[in-house]
Amino acid sequence: MLLLKTENLHTYYGHVHALKGISLEVEEGEIVTLLGANGAGKSTTLRTISGLVRPREGEVKFKGHVLNHVPAHRIVQMGVCHVPEGRRIFTTLTVMENLMMGAYTVKDERVVQENLQRVFDLFPRLAERKNQLGGTLSGGEQQMLTIGRALMARPSLLLLDEPSLGLAPMLVKAIFDTIREINARGTTILLVEQNARAALKIAHRAYVLETGRVVLSGPAQELMQDERVRKAYLGER
Amino acid sequence: MQQLLQQLINGITIGAFYALVALGYTMVYGVLKLINFAHGGLFMWGAYVGLTGLNVLLVLLAGGGAVAIFPTAVIVMVTIAMVGVLVERVAYRPLRSAGRLAPIISALGVAFILESLARNVYGASYKTYPTGLIPVGRVEILQGVRVSLMQAIVLIVSFLLMAALYLFVYRTRIGTAMRAVALDHEVSRLMGIDVDRIIATVFLIGPGLGGLAGMIVALYYGSFDFTLGWIFGLKAFISAILGGIGNIPGAMLGGMILGIIETLGAGYVSPQWKDVIAYVILILILIFRPTGLLGERVAEKL
Numbered sequence: 351m352l353l354l355k356t357e358n359l360h361t362y363y364g365h366v367h368a369l370k371g372i373s374l375e376v377e378e379g380e381i382v383t384l385l386g387a388n389g390a391g392k393s394t395t396l397r398t399i400s401g402l403v404r405p406r407e408g409e410v411k412f413k414g415h416v417l418n419h420v421p422a423h424r425i426v427q428m429g430v431c432h433v434p435e436g437r438r439i440f441t442t443l444t445v446m447e448n449l450m451m452g453a454y455t456v457k458d459e460r461v462v463q464e465n466l467q468r469v470f471d472l473f474p475r476l477a478e479r480k481n482q483l484g485g486t487l488s489g490g491e492q493q494m495l496t497i498g499r500a501l502m503a504r505p506s507l508l509l510l511d512e513p514s515l516g517l518a519p520m521l522v523k524a525i526f527d528t529i530r531e532i533n534a535r536g537t538t539i540l541l542v543e544q545n546a547r548a549a550l551k552i553a554h555r556a557y558v559l560e561t562g563r564v565v566l567s568g569p570a571q572e573l574m575q576d577e578r579v580r581k582a583y584l585g586e587r
Numbered sequence: 588m589q590q591l592l593q594q595l596i597n598g599i600t601i602g603a604f605y606a607l608v609a610l611g612y613t614m615v616y617g618v619l620k621l622i623n624f625a626h627g628g629l630f631m632w633g634a635y636v637g638l639t640g641l642n643v644l645l646v647l648l649a650g651g652g653a654v655a656i657f658p659t660a661v662i663v664m665v666t667i668a669m670v671g672v673l674v675e676r677v678a679y680r681p682l683r684s685a686g687r688l689a690p691i692i693s694a695l696g697v698a699f700i701l702e703s704l705a706r707n708v709y710g711a712s713y714k715t716y717p718t719g720l721i722p723v724g725r726v727e728i729l730q731g732v733r734v735s736l737m738q739a740i741v742l743i744v745s746f747l748l749m750a751a752l753y754l755f756v757y758r759t760r761i762g763t764a765m766r767a768v769a770l771d772h773e774v775s776r777l778m779g780i781d782v783d784r785i786i787a788t789v790f791l792i793g794p795g796l797g798g799l800a801g802m803i804v805a806l807y808y809g810s811f812d813f814t815l816g817w818i819f820g821l822k823a824f825i826s827a828i829l830g831g832i833g834n835i836p837g838a839m840l841g842g843m844i845l846g847i848i849e850t851l852g853a854g855y856v857s858p859q860w861k862d863v864i865a866y867v868i869l870i871l872i873l874i875f876r877p878t879g880l881l882g883e884r885v886a887e888k889l
Protein backbone atom coordinates (compact mmCIF):
# COMPACT_ATOMS: atom_id res chain seq x y z
CA MET A 351 0.00 0.00 0.00
CA LEU A 352 1.21 3.49 -0.80
CA LEU A 353 1.86 5.27 2.50
CA LEU A 354 3.47 8.54 1.45
CA LYS A 355 3.50 10.34 -1.86
CA THR A 356 4.94 13.75 -2.62
CA GLU A 357 4.13 15.31 -5.92
CA ASN A 358 6.19 18.03 -7.56
CA LEU A 359 7.18 19.73 -4.28
CA HIS A 360 8.58 23.24 -4.55
CA THR A 361 9.81 24.67 -1.26
CA TYR A 362 11.48 28.02 -0.70
CA TYR A 363 13.41 29.69 2.10
CA GLY A 364 12.78 33.31 1.25
CA HIS A 365 14.26 33.54 -2.22
CA VAL A 366 16.21 30.30 -1.95
CA HIS A 367 14.51 27.71 -4.13
CA ALA A 368 15.41 24.62 -2.09
CA LEU A 369 13.11 21.99 -3.63
CA LYS A 370 12.48 22.14 -7.36
CA GLY A 371 9.80 19.58 -7.92
CA ILE A 372 10.46 16.59 -5.68
CA SER A 373 8.20 13.61 -6.36
CA LEU A 374 8.68 10.45 -4.37
CA GLU A 375 6.72 7.53 -3.01
CA VAL A 376 7.07 5.34 0.04
CA GLU A 377 5.24 2.01 0.29
CA GLU A 378 4.12 0.63 3.61
CA GLY A 379 6.83 -1.52 5.19
CA GLU A 380 9.71 -0.09 3.18
CA ILE A 381 12.96 1.57 4.10
CA VAL A 382 13.51 4.30 1.51
CA THR A 383 16.65 6.38 1.59
CA LEU A 384 17.35 9.87 0.27
CA LEU A 385 20.92 10.43 -0.81
CA GLY A 386 22.59 13.60 -1.96
CA ALA A 387 25.40 16.05 -1.35
CA ASN A 388 25.26 18.85 1.20
CA GLY A 389 22.55 21.32 0.33
CA ALA A 390 20.77 18.96 -2.08
CA GLY A 391 17.48 19.42 -0.22
CA LYS A 392 17.26 16.19 1.77
CA SER A 393 16.41 17.84 5.09
CA THR A 394 14.05 20.26 3.38
CA THR A 395 12.18 17.33 1.88
CA LEU A 396 11.65 15.82 5.34
CA ARG A 397 10.74 19.22 6.80
CA THR A 398 8.16 19.73 4.06
CA ILE A 399 6.62 16.33 4.77
CA SER A 400 6.41 16.93 8.54
CA GLY A 401 4.94 20.40 8.09
CA LEU A 402 7.80 22.47 9.49
CA VAL A 403 8.00 24.28 6.16
CA ARG A 404 5.28 24.54 3.54
CA PRO A 405 5.62 23.85 -0.15
CA ARG A 406 4.75 26.73 -2.46
CA GLU A 407 3.68 24.22 -5.06
CA GLY A 408 2.94 20.49 -5.09
CA GLU A 409 1.38 18.13 -2.62
CA VAL A 410 2.28 15.90 0.31
CA LYS A 411 -0.08 12.96 0.67
CA PHE A 412 -0.02 10.55 3.60
CA LYS A 413 -2.46 7.63 3.63
CA GLY A 414 -4.41 9.54 1.01
CA HIS A 415 -4.75 12.73 3.09
CA VAL A 416 -3.22 15.94 1.79
CA LEU A 417 -0.91 17.32 4.49
CA ASN A 418 -0.11 20.70 2.94
CA HIS A 419 -2.24 22.64 5.40
CA VAL A 420 -2.28 20.29 8.36
CA PRO A 421 -0.38 21.82 11.34
CA ALA A 422 2.86 20.01 12.19
CA HIS A 423 1.58 18.80 15.56
CA ARG A 424 -1.45 17.21 13.89
CA ILE A 425 0.71 15.45 11.34
CA VAL A 426 2.42 13.71 14.26
CA GLN A 427 -0.99 12.60 15.48
CA MET A 428 -1.68 11.11 12.06
CA GLY A 429 1.37 8.87 12.41
CA VAL A 430 4.37 10.68 10.92
CA CYS A 431 7.32 11.26 13.27
CA HIS A 432 10.33 13.26 12.20
CA VAL A 433 13.70 12.92 13.92
CA PRO A 434 15.45 16.11 12.81
CA GLU A 435 19.09 16.58 11.98
CA GLY A 436 21.49 17.06 14.87
CA ARG A 437 20.29 15.29 18.02
CA ARG A 438 17.91 17.88 19.28
CA ILE A 439 16.98 16.38 22.60
CA PHE A 440 15.51 18.49 25.40
CA THR A 441 18.72 18.96 27.35
CA THR A 442 17.26 20.06 30.70
CA LEU A 443 14.52 17.45 30.70
CA THR A 444 15.27 13.97 31.99
CA VAL A 445 15.49 11.02 29.61
CA MET A 446 12.10 9.89 30.89
CA GLU A 447 10.57 13.34 30.34
CA ASN A 448 12.02 13.43 26.83
CA LEU A 449 10.37 10.10 26.11
CA MET A 450 7.08 11.28 27.59
CA MET A 451 7.15 14.28 25.27
CA GLY A 452 7.53 11.81 22.42
CA ALA A 453 4.31 10.20 23.64
CA TYR A 454 2.54 13.57 23.91
CA THR A 455 -0.09 12.60 21.35
CA VAL A 456 -0.83 9.24 22.99
CA LYS A 457 -3.71 9.67 25.38
CA ASP A 458 -4.04 6.09 26.63
CA GLU A 459 -1.65 5.54 29.56
CA ARG A 460 -1.55 1.78 28.88
CA VAL A 461 -0.35 2.37 25.34
CA VAL A 462 2.27 4.81 26.64
CA GLN A 463 3.63 2.14 28.98
CA GLU A 464 3.63 -0.42 26.16
CA ASN A 465 5.53 1.92 23.86
CA LEU A 466 7.96 2.74 26.65
CA GLN A 467 8.64 -0.96 27.11
CA ARG A 468 9.35 -1.37 23.39
CA VAL A 469 11.72 1.58 23.39
CA PHE A 470 13.55 0.23 26.44
CA ASP A 471 13.78 -3.18 24.73
CA LEU A 472 15.35 -1.52 21.73
CA PHE A 473 17.62 0.79 23.77
CA PRO A 474 18.31 -0.78 27.18
CA ARG A 475 20.77 2.04 27.80
CA LEU A 476 17.93 4.54 27.95
CA ALA A 477 16.28 2.53 30.70
CA GLU A 478 19.47 2.70 32.75
CA ARG A 479 19.70 6.44 32.23
CA LYS A 480 16.04 7.33 32.55
CA ASN A 481 16.42 9.77 35.43
CA GLN A 482 19.44 11.55 34.00
CA LEU A 483 19.13 14.92 32.25
CA GLY A 484 19.16 14.59 28.48
CA GLY A 485 22.10 16.98 28.16
CA THR A 486 24.33 14.70 30.21
CA LEU A 487 24.06 11.77 27.77
CA SER A 488 26.87 10.85 25.39
CA GLY A 489 26.44 11.58 21.69
CA GLY A 490 25.42 8.03 20.87
CA GLU A 491 22.97 7.90 23.75
CA GLN A 492 21.47 11.21 22.65
CA GLN A 493 20.90 9.78 19.18
CA MET A 494 19.21 6.73 20.74
CA LEU A 495 17.06 9.12 22.74
CA THR A 496 15.94 11.11 19.68
CA ILE A 497 14.94 7.91 17.92
CA GLY A 498 13.37 6.37 21.01
CA ARG A 499 11.47 9.58 21.65
CA ALA A 500 9.98 9.49 18.15
CA LEU A 501 9.03 5.83 18.57
CA MET A 502 7.05 6.71 21.71
CA ALA A 503 4.25 7.88 19.41
CA ARG A 504 4.44 4.56 17.57
CA PRO A 505 4.46 6.21 14.14
CA SER A 506 3.54 4.40 10.97
CA LEU A 507 6.13 6.50 9.12
CA LEU A 508 9.45 7.49 10.67
CA LEU A 509 11.50 10.25 9.03
CA LEU A 510 15.16 10.02 10.05
CA ASP A 511 17.59 12.81 9.20
CA GLU A 512 21.22 11.69 9.29
CA PRO A 513 20.99 9.51 12.38
CA SER A 514 24.59 8.35 12.03
CA LEU A 515 26.11 11.82 11.77
CA GLY A 516 29.07 12.33 14.07
CA LEU A 517 28.96 8.89 15.65
CA ALA A 518 31.93 6.54 16.08
CA PRO A 519 32.04 3.67 13.51
CA MET A 520 30.92 1.12 16.10
CA LEU A 521 27.88 3.20 16.93
CA VAL A 522 27.12 3.84 13.28
CA LYS A 523 26.77 0.13 12.75
CA ALA A 524 24.58 -0.17 15.83
CA ILE A 525 22.32 2.65 14.64
CA PHE A 526 21.85 1.06 11.22
CA ASP A 527 21.09 -2.30 12.84
CA THR A 528 18.54 -0.57 15.01
CA ILE A 529 16.91 1.11 12.04
CA ARG A 530 16.56 -2.24 10.34
CA GLU A 531 15.14 -3.67 13.55
CA ILE A 532 12.58 -0.85 13.87
CA ASN A 533 11.54 -1.51 10.28
CA ALA A 534 11.29 -5.25 10.89
CA ARG A 535 8.90 -4.50 13.73
CA GLY A 536 6.56 -2.77 11.31
CA THR A 537 7.55 0.89 10.98
CA THR A 538 8.03 2.35 7.52
CA ILE A 539 11.15 4.48 7.28
CA LEU A 540 12.29 7.38 5.13
CA LEU A 541 15.99 7.74 5.83
CA VAL A 542 18.25 10.66 4.91
CA GLU A 543 21.91 9.71 5.02
CA GLN A 544 25.37 10.91 4.04
CA ASN A 545 26.64 7.41 4.67
CA ALA A 546 25.34 6.15 1.33
CA ARG A 547 26.91 2.71 1.51
CA ALA A 548 25.32 1.81 4.84
CA ALA A 549 22.01 3.36 3.86
CA LEU A 550 21.80 1.50 0.55
CA LYS A 551 22.63 -1.71 2.36
CA ILE A 552 19.54 -1.58 4.56
CA ALA A 553 17.17 0.28 2.20
CA HIS A 554 14.71 -1.26 -0.23
CA ARG A 555 14.71 1.72 -2.55
CA ALA A 556 16.58 5.00 -2.89
CA TYR A 557 16.27 8.45 -4.38
CA VAL A 558 19.27 10.57 -5.25
CA LEU A 559 18.83 14.34 -4.93
CA GLU A 560 20.88 17.06 -6.55
CA THR A 561 20.15 20.75 -6.00
CA GLY A 562 16.52 20.21 -5.20
CA ARG A 563 15.71 17.62 -7.86
CA VAL A 564 15.49 13.85 -7.97
CA VAL A 565 18.15 12.76 -10.45
CA LEU A 566 18.06 9.02 -9.89
CA SER A 567 15.83 6.51 -8.20
CA GLY A 568 15.31 2.80 -8.00
CA PRO A 569 15.86 -0.31 -5.92
CA ALA A 570 18.80 0.10 -3.52
CA GLN A 571 20.56 -2.96 -4.95
CA GLU A 572 20.52 -1.49 -8.44
CA LEU A 573 21.68 1.94 -7.36
CA MET A 574 24.56 0.34 -5.53
CA GLN A 575 25.74 -0.97 -8.89
CA ASP A 576 25.12 2.30 -10.74
CA GLU A 577 28.23 3.97 -12.16
CA ARG A 578 27.24 7.49 -11.16
CA VAL A 579 26.25 6.49 -7.65
CA ARG A 580 29.45 4.54 -7.14
CA LYS A 581 31.51 7.53 -8.24
CA ALA A 582 29.63 10.32 -6.52
CA TYR A 583 28.40 8.72 -3.32
CA LEU A 584 30.32 5.53 -2.67
CA GLY A 585 33.72 7.14 -3.16
CA GLU A 586 34.85 4.88 -6.03
CA ARG A 587 36.66 6.02 -9.09
CA MET B 588 17.45 39.12 67.09
CA GLN B 589 13.70 39.68 67.33
CA GLN B 590 14.11 42.72 65.17
CA LEU B 591 15.94 40.68 62.55
CA LEU B 592 13.25 38.01 62.57
CA GLN B 593 10.55 40.63 62.32
CA GLN B 594 12.34 42.25 59.38
CA LEU B 595 12.79 38.90 57.70
CA ILE B 596 9.08 38.15 57.94
CA ASN B 597 8.23 41.55 56.52
CA GLY B 598 10.82 41.04 53.81
CA ILE B 599 9.47 37.66 52.85
CA THR B 600 5.99 39.14 52.57
CA ILE B 601 7.17 41.79 50.11
CA GLY B 602 9.34 39.16 48.46
CA ALA B 603 6.31 36.94 47.93
CA PHE B 604 4.63 39.77 46.00
CA TYR B 605 7.67 40.24 43.82
CA ALA B 606 7.92 36.51 43.29
CA LEU B 607 4.30 36.11 42.19
CA VAL B 608 4.75 38.83 39.61
CA ALA B 609 8.25 37.69 38.62
CA LEU B 610 6.83 34.27 37.71
CA GLY B 611 4.83 35.87 34.92
CA TYR B 612 7.91 37.54 33.44
CA THR B 613 10.00 34.42 33.68
CA MET B 614 7.41 32.02 32.23
CA VAL B 615 6.80 34.22 29.21
CA TYR B 616 10.51 34.73 28.73
CA GLY B 617 10.92 30.96 28.90
CA VAL B 618 8.59 30.15 26.04
CA LEU B 619 8.95 33.27 23.88
CA LYS B 620 12.33 34.78 24.89
CA LEU B 621 10.34 37.99 25.21
CA ILE B 622 10.33 40.44 28.10
CA ASN B 623 6.62 40.96 28.54
CA PHE B 624 6.66 44.59 29.57
CA ALA B 625 2.87 44.53 29.64
CA HIS B 626 3.01 42.25 32.68
CA GLY B 627 3.31 45.13 35.16
CA GLY B 628 0.22 46.68 33.61
CA LEU B 629 -1.72 43.43 33.94
CA PHE B 630 -0.66 43.24 37.58
CA MET B 631 -1.90 46.81 38.16
CA TRP B 632 -5.20 46.01 36.48
CA GLY B 633 -5.56 43.16 38.96
CA ALA B 634 -5.62 45.79 41.70
CA TYR B 635 -8.28 47.84 39.87
CA VAL B 636 -10.48 44.91 38.94
CA GLY B 637 -10.20 43.76 42.55
CA LEU B 638 -11.29 47.19 43.75
CA THR B 639 -14.35 47.24 41.53
CA GLY B 640 -15.16 43.61 42.28
CA LEU B 641 -14.99 44.17 46.03
CA ASN B 642 -17.10 47.30 45.90
CA VAL B 643 -19.76 45.66 43.79
CA LEU B 644 -19.82 42.48 45.87
CA LEU B 645 -19.94 44.40 49.12
CA VAL B 646 -23.06 46.16 47.89
CA LEU B 647 -24.61 42.95 46.60
CA LEU B 648 -23.84 41.08 49.79
CA ALA B 649 -24.99 44.08 51.81
CA GLY B 650 -21.73 44.41 53.69
CA GLY B 651 -20.64 40.78 53.76
CA GLY B 652 -17.10 41.78 54.69
CA ALA B 653 -14.31 39.28 54.24
CA VAL B 654 -16.64 36.85 52.44
CA ALA B 655 -16.37 39.07 49.37
CA ILE B 656 -12.63 38.58 49.06
CA PHE B 657 -12.56 35.05 47.73
CA PRO B 658 -15.04 35.44 44.85
CA THR B 659 -13.38 38.74 43.94
CA ALA B 660 -10.00 37.02 43.81
CA VAL B 661 -11.44 34.45 41.41
CA ILE B 662 -12.94 37.17 39.22
CA VAL B 663 -9.61 39.02 39.17
CA MET B 664 -7.64 35.92 38.18
CA VAL B 665 -10.04 34.95 35.43
CA THR B 666 -10.35 38.46 34.02
CA ILE B 667 -6.64 39.25 33.99
CA ALA B 668 -5.80 35.79 32.64
CA MET B 669 -8.17 36.38 29.74
CA VAL B 670 -6.67 39.79 29.07
CA GLY B 671 -3.24 38.16 29.13
CA VAL B 672 -4.28 35.61 26.52
CA LEU B 673 -5.81 38.38 24.43
CA VAL B 674 -2.61 40.45 24.58
CA GLU B 675 -0.59 37.49 23.37
CA ARG B 676 -3.04 36.78 20.59
CA VAL B 677 -3.27 40.30 19.17
CA ALA B 678 0.04 41.91 20.10
CA TYR B 679 2.66 39.15 20.20
CA ARG B 680 1.62 36.19 18.06
CA PRO B 681 1.45 38.13 14.79
CA LEU B 682 5.03 39.30 15.47
CA ARG B 683 6.41 35.93 16.45
CA SER B 684 8.61 35.63 13.39
CA ALA B 685 9.39 39.35 13.17
CA GLY B 686 12.70 39.27 15.05
CA ARG B 687 13.31 40.40 18.60
CA LEU B 688 12.79 44.14 18.52
CA ALA B 689 9.25 44.37 17.17
CA PRO B 690 7.68 42.22 19.94
CA ILE B 691 9.50 44.26 22.61
CA ILE B 692 8.10 47.48 21.18
CA SER B 693 4.69 45.85 21.00
CA ALA B 694 5.01 44.85 24.67
CA LEU B 695 5.95 48.39 25.66
CA GLY B 696 3.01 49.64 23.64
CA VAL B 697 0.61 47.35 25.47
CA ALA B 698 2.12 48.49 28.78
CA PHE B 699 1.40 52.14 27.93
CA ILE B 700 -2.09 51.30 26.72
CA LEU B 701 -2.91 49.41 29.92
CA GLU B 702 -1.62 52.26 32.05
CA SER B 703 -3.47 54.96 30.09
CA LEU B 704 -6.66 52.95 30.20
CA ALA B 705 -6.40 52.63 33.97
CA ARG B 706 -5.80 56.34 34.38
CA ASN B 707 -8.66 57.25 32.08
CA VAL B 708 -11.11 54.82 33.62
CA TYR B 709 -10.23 55.18 37.29
CA GLY B 710 -8.56 58.59 37.39
CA ALA B 711 -5.07 59.55 38.49
CA SER B 712 -5.79 59.80 42.21
CA TYR B 713 -4.95 57.21 44.82
CA LYS B 714 -7.60 54.54 45.26
CA THR B 715 -8.25 52.89 48.58
CA TYR B 716 -9.57 49.42 49.18
CA PRO B 717 -12.54 49.03 51.55
CA THR B 718 -11.15 48.77 55.06
CA GLY B 719 -11.95 46.36 57.84
CA LEU B 720 -12.36 43.35 55.58
CA ILE B 721 -9.67 41.48 57.44
CA PRO B 722 -9.35 42.03 61.21
CA VAL B 723 -6.24 44.06 61.99
CA GLY B 724 -5.03 42.13 65.04
CA ARG B 725 -1.44 40.94 65.28
CA VAL B 726 -0.35 37.69 66.74
CA GLU B 727 2.92 37.38 68.61
CA ILE B 728 4.49 34.20 67.26
CA LEU B 729 7.71 34.63 69.20
CA GLN B 730 8.56 37.10 71.87
CA GLY B 731 8.64 40.45 70.09
CA VAL B 732 7.92 39.01 66.65
CA ARG B 733 4.45 39.81 65.42
CA VAL B 734 2.56 38.70 62.35
CA SER B 735 -0.66 40.35 61.34
CA LEU B 736 -3.56 38.24 60.15
CA MET B 737 -3.26 39.95 56.77
CA GLN B 738 0.40 39.06 56.56
CA ALA B 739 -0.28 35.46 57.47
CA ILE B 740 -2.95 35.18 54.78
CA VAL B 741 -0.74 36.79 52.17
CA LEU B 742 2.14 34.47 52.98
CA ILE B 743 0.07 31.31 53.04
CA VAL B 744 -1.75 32.12 49.80
CA SER B 745 1.45 33.10 48.00
CA PHE B 746 3.31 29.99 49.04
CA LEU B 747 0.40 27.72 48.16
CA LEU B 748 0.18 29.31 44.72
CA MET B 749 3.90 28.96 44.14
CA ALA B 750 3.92 25.35 45.29
CA ALA B 751 0.98 24.58 43.02
CA LEU B 752 2.69 26.23 40.07
CA TYR B 753 5.91 24.38 40.77
CA LEU B 754 4.12 21.04 40.84
CA PHE B 755 2.24 21.90 37.68
CA VAL B 756 5.36 22.83 35.74
CA TYR B 757 7.56 20.01 37.00
CA ARG B 758 5.13 17.15 37.53
CA THR B 759 2.45 17.32 34.84
CA ARG B 760 2.39 16.56 31.16
CA ILE B 761 1.42 20.08 30.15
CA GLY B 762 4.00 21.56 32.50
CA THR B 763 6.68 19.37 30.95
CA ALA B 764 5.49 20.48 27.51
CA MET B 765 5.99 24.10 28.65
CA ARG B 766 9.57 23.35 29.55
CA ALA B 767 10.01 21.56 26.23
CA VAL B 768 8.62 24.54 24.30
CA ALA B 769 10.97 26.82 26.22
CA LEU B 770 13.88 24.73 24.95
CA ASP B 771 12.93 24.18 21.30
CA HIS B 772 9.72 25.23 19.54
CA GLU B 773 10.40 23.23 16.42
CA VAL B 774 11.17 19.93 18.10
CA SER B 775 8.18 20.47 20.39
CA ARG B 776 5.96 20.65 17.31
CA LEU B 777 7.55 17.42 16.08
CA MET B 778 6.44 15.82 19.38
CA GLY B 779 2.86 16.71 18.52
CA ILE B 780 2.74 19.60 20.99
CA ASP B 781 0.48 22.45 19.94
CA VAL B 782 3.01 25.19 20.67
CA ASP B 783 0.49 28.03 20.25
CA ARG B 784 -1.72 26.43 22.82
CA ILE B 785 1.12 25.99 25.31
CA ILE B 786 2.06 29.64 24.86
CA ALA B 787 -1.56 30.64 25.42
CA THR B 788 -1.54 28.55 28.61
CA VAL B 789 1.52 30.45 29.82
CA PHE B 790 -0.33 33.70 29.15
CA LEU B 791 -3.26 32.34 31.13
CA ILE B 792 -1.20 31.38 34.18
CA GLY B 793 1.33 34.24 34.33
CA PRO B 794 -1.16 37.10 34.14
CA GLY B 795 -3.65 35.15 36.28
CA LEU B 796 -1.10 34.98 39.08
CA GLY B 797 0.10 38.52 38.40
CA GLY B 798 -3.44 39.91 38.50
CA LEU B 799 -4.15 38.15 41.76
CA ALA B 800 -0.88 39.54 43.14
CA GLY B 801 -2.11 43.02 42.18
CA MET B 802 -5.23 42.56 44.23
CA ILE B 803 -3.30 41.12 47.18
CA VAL B 804 -0.80 43.99 47.12
CA ALA B 805 -3.60 46.54 47.05
CA LEU B 806 -5.34 44.77 49.94
CA TYR B 807 -2.09 44.67 51.88
CA TYR B 808 -1.15 48.32 51.44
CA GLY B 809 -4.72 49.60 51.28
CA SER B 810 -4.13 52.16 48.55
CA PHE B 811 -2.49 52.46 45.15
CA ASP B 812 -2.57 54.38 41.89
CA PHE B 813 -1.92 53.71 38.23
CA THR B 814 1.87 53.79 38.69
CA LEU B 815 1.70 50.58 40.71
CA GLY B 816 2.47 48.54 37.62
CA TRP B 817 5.73 50.32 36.86
CA ILE B 818 7.20 50.24 40.34
CA PHE B 819 6.22 46.73 41.27
CA GLY B 820 6.52 45.47 37.74
CA LEU B 821 10.07 46.69 37.44
CA LYS B 822 11.07 45.21 40.77
CA ALA B 823 9.47 41.90 39.89
CA PHE B 824 11.26 41.97 36.54
CA ILE B 825 14.53 42.56 38.38
CA SER B 826 13.69 39.63 40.66
CA ALA B 827 13.23 37.42 37.64
CA ILE B 828 16.61 38.43 36.22
CA LEU B 829 18.22 38.04 39.63
CA GLY B 830 16.94 34.49 39.93
CA GLY B 831 17.86 33.65 36.35
CA ILE B 832 15.26 34.62 33.79
CA GLY B 833 13.34 31.69 32.36
CA ASN B 834 13.88 29.72 35.55
CA ILE B 835 10.75 29.26 37.66
CA PRO B 836 12.29 28.47 41.06
CA GLY B 837 14.71 31.30 40.24
CA ALA B 838 11.87 33.82 40.02
CA MET B 839 10.62 32.74 43.44
CA LEU B 840 14.11 32.95 44.95
CA GLY B 841 14.89 36.27 43.26
CA GLY B 842 11.68 37.84 44.56
CA MET B 843 12.38 36.68 48.11
CA ILE B 844 15.94 37.95 48.06
CA LEU B 845 14.98 41.36 46.69
CA GLY B 846 12.18 41.70 49.24
CA ILE B 847 14.46 40.74 52.13
CA ILE B 848 17.36 42.98 51.08
CA GLU B 849 15.03 45.94 50.68
CA THR B 850 13.40 45.43 54.05
CA LEU B 851 16.66 44.88 55.89
CA GLY B 852 18.13 47.97 54.22
CA ALA B 853 15.14 50.03 55.25
CA GLY B 854 15.14 48.64 58.77
CA TYR B 855 18.83 48.73 59.62
CA VAL B 856 20.08 51.67 57.60
CA SER B 857 17.28 53.96 56.53
CA PRO B 858 14.22 53.79 54.31
CA GLN B 859 15.65 56.53 52.09
CA TRP B 860 18.69 54.38 51.38
CA LYS B 861 16.98 51.04 50.91
CA ASP B 862 16.91 51.22 47.13
CA VAL B 863 20.54 52.27 46.92
CA ILE B 864 21.55 49.37 49.12
CA ALA B 865 19.31 46.86 47.38
CA TYR B 866 20.50 47.73 43.92
CA VAL B 867 24.18 47.90 44.79
CA ILE B 868 23.85 44.37 46.11
CA LEU B 869 21.94 43.30 43.00
CA ILE B 870 24.53 44.73 40.67
CA LEU B 871 27.22 42.93 42.64
CA ILE B 872 25.34 39.63 42.40
CA LEU B 873 24.92 40.03 38.66
CA ILE B 874 28.59 40.89 38.21
CA PHE B 875 29.49 37.60 39.81
CA ARG B 876 26.62 35.61 38.32
CA PRO B 877 25.51 37.28 35.09
CA THR B 878 23.02 34.50 34.37
CA GLY B 879 21.23 35.10 37.66
CA LEU B 880 21.31 32.86 40.69
CA LEU B 881 19.69 29.76 39.18
CA GLY B 882 20.03 30.52 35.48
CA GLU B 883 22.18 28.07 33.56
CA ARG B 884 21.61 29.42 30.14
CA VAL B 885 23.20 32.77 29.47
CA ALA B 886 20.91 35.77 29.45
CA GLU B 887 22.18 36.03 25.91
CA LYS B 888 19.05 36.92 24.03
CA LEU B 889 18.20 39.91 26.18
Ligand SMILES: Nc1ncnc2c1ncn2[C@@H]1O[C@H](COP(=O)(O)OP(=O)(O)OP(=O)(O)O)[C@@H](O)[C@H]1O
Pocket residue numbers: 363364366367368386387388389390391392393394395435
Ligand atom coordinates in the same frame (compact mmCIF):
# COMPACT_ATOMS: atom_id res chain seq x y z
N1 LIG C 1 16.69 28.12 6.98
C1 LIG C 1 17.19 28.27 5.73
N2 LIG C 1 17.25 29.50 5.18
C2 LIG C 1 17.73 29.66 3.93
N3 LIG C 1 18.17 28.67 3.17
C3 LIG C 1 18.13 27.42 3.66
C4 LIG C 1 17.64 27.16 4.97
N4 LIG C 1 17.72 25.83 5.21
C5 LIG C 1 18.24 25.30 4.09
N5 LIG C 1 18.48 26.25 3.16
C6 LIG C 1 19.02 26.03 1.81
O1 LIG C 1 18.20 25.09 1.16
C7 LIG C 1 18.98 24.16 0.44
C8 LIG C 1 18.66 22.75 0.87
O2 LIG C 1 19.07 22.59 2.22
P1 LIG C 1 18.87 21.25 3.03
O3 LIG C 1 19.18 21.55 4.45
O4 LIG C 1 17.57 20.67 2.71
O5 LIG C 1 20.02 20.35 2.42
P2 LIG C 1 20.50 18.90 2.86
O6 LIG C 1 20.45 18.06 1.65
O7 LIG C 1 19.79 18.43 4.05
O8 LIG C 1 22.03 19.20 3.21
P3 LIG C 1 22.96 18.57 4.37
O9 LIG C 1 23.45 17.30 3.84
O10 LIG C 1 24.07 19.58 4.48
O11 LIG C 1 22.16 18.44 5.59
C9 LIG C 1 20.43 24.56 0.66
O12 LIG C 1 20.83 25.32 -0.46
C10 LIG C 1 20.40 25.42 1.87
O13 LIG C 1 21.40 26.39 1.84
Ligand SMILES: [Mg+2]
Pocket residue numbers: 392393394435511
Ligand atom coordinates in the same frame (compact mmCIF):
# COMPACT_ATOMS: atom_id res chain seq x y z
MG1 LIG D 1 20.34 18.05 5.96
